Amino acid sequence: MDGDDRDIPPIPASPAEAHAPRVGVDEWVASVAERREGYSGVLGRARSELERVPRPVFYAAFGVAAALLPAITSDGYIVRVGFDTLLYMLLALGLNITVGYAGLLDLGYVAFYGFGAYGYAMLASPKFGIHWNTLAIVPVVVIATAILGLLVALPSRRLLGDYLAIVTLFFGQLFVAVYTNGERMSLFGLTRSHDVTGGPNGIPNVDNFNVFGGRIGSLQAYYYVALGVFLLVLLVVFLIDTSRTGRAWKSLREDPLAAELMGMPVNRLKLIAFAAGAAVAGLAGTLFAALNTAVFASDFDVPTLIIIYAILILGGAGSIGGVILGALVVNISLEVLRTPGHATWVFYVTILATLLMALRPWRVLALVLGGTVAFGYAAHAIVAAAWPRGVHGSPSVGGWFGSGLSGWELHPSNPRLIGNITFIALVLAVLALTLLSGWKRWAAMIPTLYLAGFVWENRLVVEPSITRLILVGVILIVLMNARPQGLLGTARVEIV
Amino acid sequence: MNWNLFVTELVAGITHGSVYALIALGYSMVYGILKLLNFAHGDIYMVGAFIGFGIVTVFGGAESLSVNVWVLLLVMFLCAMLGGGLLGVLIERFAYRRLRNAPRIAPLITALGVSFFLENAALLLLGGQFQSYDSYGWKGGELWTRGFTLPAGVHVGVAQVIVVAGAVLLMILLTVFVQRTQLGKAMRATSFDREAAAMMGIDVDRVIVATFFIGSALAGAAGVFNGLAYQQVWPYMGFQAGLYAFIAAVVGGIGNLPGAVVGGLVIGLAQSFSIGYISSTFSDAIVFLVLIAVLILRPTGVLGRAAVQKV
Structure with missing residues (x-):
């Protein structure tokens, strides 16, 4: 950061004030708030209010x-x-x-x-x-x-x-x-x-x-x-x-x-x-x-x-x-994550919540979500016509959510091999997503989200004990790259 | 004195040490340039070992190989080195690059995360059981029945010779590359001072990618060597081997390539002699003592130079 960006101290009102010793006032210490990441919006204001509570x-x-x-x-x-x-x-x-x-x-x-x-x-x-x-x-x-x-x-x-x-x-x-x-x-x-x-x-x-x-x-x-x-x-x-x-x-x-x-x-x-x-x-x-x-x-x-x-x-x-x-x-x-039924709910809710927070403006969010749903039903219809065994299985959750999923997601009768292949594809797709920007990223997000759902249903949910550990590894990598200070930490902005 | 035991452990130590040295070279190269302990390096070794195993399976499995053993070896090494190298480049690009100027602890924890992810992804994809190269069964076991006999009646199979000779060959190639080529020179310059190198017009990103590719390719090759000599592969093998290689790099002087080789041999020998003479339970403890002793007596490693910390 440039030193020039900072405000110039106000001109003293009287010469006496200017020469008065300023014990304990250090510009660097006084500017502590500036050295933090700024908050904005309603959430930001709520957050800075919360910080004042001891x-x-x-x-x-x-x-x-x-x-x-x-x-x-x-x-x-x-x-x-x-x-x-x-x-x-x-x-x-x-x-x-x-x-x-x-x-x-x-x-x-x-x-x-x-x-x-x-x-x-x-x-x-x-x-x-x-x-x-x-x-x-x-x-x-x-x-x-x-x-x-x-x-x-x-x-x-x-x-x-x-x-x-x-x-x-x-x-x-x-x-x-x-x-x-x-x-x-x-x-x-x-x-x-x-x-x-x-x-x-x-x-x-x-x-x-x-x-x-x-x-x-x-x-x-x-x-x-x-x-x-x-x-x-x-x-x-x-x-x-x-x-x-x-x-x-x-x-x-x-x-x-x-x-x-x-x-x-x-x-x-x-x-x-x-x-x-x-x-x-x-x-x-x-x-x-x-x-x-x-x-x-x-x-x-x-x-x-x-x-x-x-x-x-x-x-x-x-x-x-x-x-x-x-x-x-x-x-x-x-x-x-130990119980597949619960885990699936948590999986979709987490993805939805992440999208809600990360995608701006709302039009894009609606487009991506709608696109994913439409993409899924289209893929399901095509596969069901061409290769009936691809829709053989049933989802890991029941209820209205499960019946909705069964028409959206593919469930091959032998998911292990195809699940493994799509897992690797998913990892590569997510990596590729980080390279794209603008509308290309949003467009690429639709098949990636669908792929994520597919891999989850067909491979990850079957092996909860491994999935847990994979997710812990992913948390460490993603968090360190995206927000190294953690959820409650404050990012320090270095002013040298 | 029981010479047979001594020579057996010597051979085992050198074989194991060569594998450790190859992995340690990659650690040292990456550390030299990025000052990053790449915990995922051991898992690249594991992936290399599994690629080798996959090639054996593709060519008909250990008992009924459809090709000549030497062709098989060549394909295994090429694929494992290429696969390992590409994986290393991917990891650098997507996990470490953004953290190059972050506080030291951030890339370290990312590296732990990558390692954990790779191990468990391998567990998901390949299952948790041990797989075997079964190189004793290749074409009637010609890699083990042929060979030569050392004094004191210790038989050394061709497989072990391949491991040691192959490791030495790769090390020589690496040394020539680092000392004689333009890119090697750029690597040394970057490792010496990254900023100054960038100012001199060296494309630091390219150098780092090349470093990751070469280091990881060596780890991939080490995975195949290990499978060849010790047969077993499984998803968690990388952690233990990576740790030993790590210690080898530190013992030799981290960031120092000849040091990594010396350290690998020291650790391999310390491990096999403590298994042979003391107890297999405590070989870890002996290696730990070696590490502590080196750190106390020569904190920069056997061949390392004392670093002067500049402010």
């Missing part, structure tokens, strides 16, 4: 809403999803310290989660016959995880961020490898082998939380424990965020060299951020182990890591509210 109000509102969930529904499944979402929020909150504040790319984060879970399982199960009180285990595990985090960060503290990413990623892999093969462990072949981690069978029969003789057994109780822990960690993170350390972390993230020149203990700050993130992950691990009453190393592998990253990135790294929103969106959509 943040803790939102967190308290979230806490109250979340606390009401088990009271509203007695459905165990929903409470369970709520618990998982809270757990993901907690994990993302911890990762937010390391990645969002300090800017250290920690790709071994799930290993700390797993370490916490295994730590709890080892100290509270028949595995070694140890059954400690939960109030004793949790601090021990959290501190041990923090120390482990320190040890991992220590050799890479002086290195560039990229090296840290490699070391931690490999550390995560190492964790999974050691814990899956830990049923015959010996110290470099010198001692007799011992079964330490249960190998691929994990550690079963882990105790529930046990506080002063009172056992916490019900799902509802765990939900409240998780909520309490989450709000507590949220409070701590919020306080750190606004503290001296929090500011130091952020300056470290923006420019490590400048931070060092300002006299900040860069290495120590990095280590603290790393250990703090690890400690939160360890805490989440104990919750996980106590509710599931069994731990397996495969739960702490790369897919979990990527989901946590997707949550953090979607909400916006460095934003606490973003963590809450990201976990809600990602975890609930991944849950919904």
